[in-house]
Amino acid sequence: QVHLVQSGAEVKNPGASVKVSCKASGYTFSNYGISWVRQAPGQGLEWMGWISPHNGNTNYAQNLQDRVTLTTDTPTNTAYMEVEGLRSGDTAVYYCAREGGDSTGWSFDYWGQGTLVTVSS
Amino acid sequence: QSVLTQPPSVSGAPGQRVTISCTGSSSNIGAGYGVHWYQQFPGTAPKLLIYLNSNRPSGVPDRFSGSKSGTSASLAITGLQAEDEADYYCQSYDSNIRGVFGGGTKLTVL
Numbered sequence: 001q002v003h004l005v006q007s008g009a010e011v012k013n014p015g016a017s018v019k020v021s022c023k024a025s026g027y028t029f030s031n032y033g034i035s036w037v038r039q040a041p042g043q044g045l046e047w048m049g050w051i052s053p054h055n056g057n058t059n060y061a062q063n064l065q066d067r068v069t070l071t072t073d074t075p076t077n078t079a080y081m082e083v084e085g086l087r088s089g090d091t092a093v094y095y096c097a098r099e100g101g102d103s104t105g106w107s108f109d110y111w112g113q114g115t116l117v118t119v120s121s
Numbered sequence: 122q123s124v125l126t127q128p129p130s131v132s133g134a135p136g137q138r139v140t141i142s143c144t145g146s147s148s149n150i151g152a153g154y155g156v157h158w159y160q161q162f163p164g165t166a167p168k169l170l171i172y173l174n175s176n177r178p179s180g181v182p183d184r185f186s187g188s189k190s191g192t193s194a195s196l197a198i199t200g201l202q203a204e205d206e207a208d209y210y211c212q213s214y215d216s217n218i219r220g221v222f223g224g225g226t227k228l229t230v231l
Binding site for chain 2 (some may be wrong): 031059099105108113
């Protein structure tokens, strides 16, 4: 069965960077894209960006493209999301989600458990 | 301000039918992109509920159904149960943006 397991909670100072990992299992990692979605406390879902583990192609949300970097390590089936220049507004739960492919309309069919990133001095 | 517009809240009594709307534009839903729906309980990750407008993943009860017309989509829940109380999000694509979400709708079962 498909599983996406994310790294643990982080507390960071403003201006710092954070890197969250998402380890996939139960499927061929390179065959499916990974999107990252975040959710600020009490707020809705915000799509951040997408990466293809197959060729490394990326697509970022316009408001985050200057501060977010998505990467993958195919030998370990792991995706990474790094945010630089953290500010209080980046405090959120960060999710990785598998894009299910053409047959599912590229919906997000499996999700990681989420990683809480708290930005506070 | 979300790209897709949902009502902040809806409610219904057990056994009733409720619908949640998702309104987009000609650059997303109206451009022919599929609409997907997710269910989220407090403190947990979202779960795919409906994909490509009206398809249910394995294990999702047929009480949940989706539809799409023009620049809008809807999620319907029939035979409402207490366990359906959750937040619901629609999602689609917009131009070069791979993922856009609605603001979410909180369903309360009275």
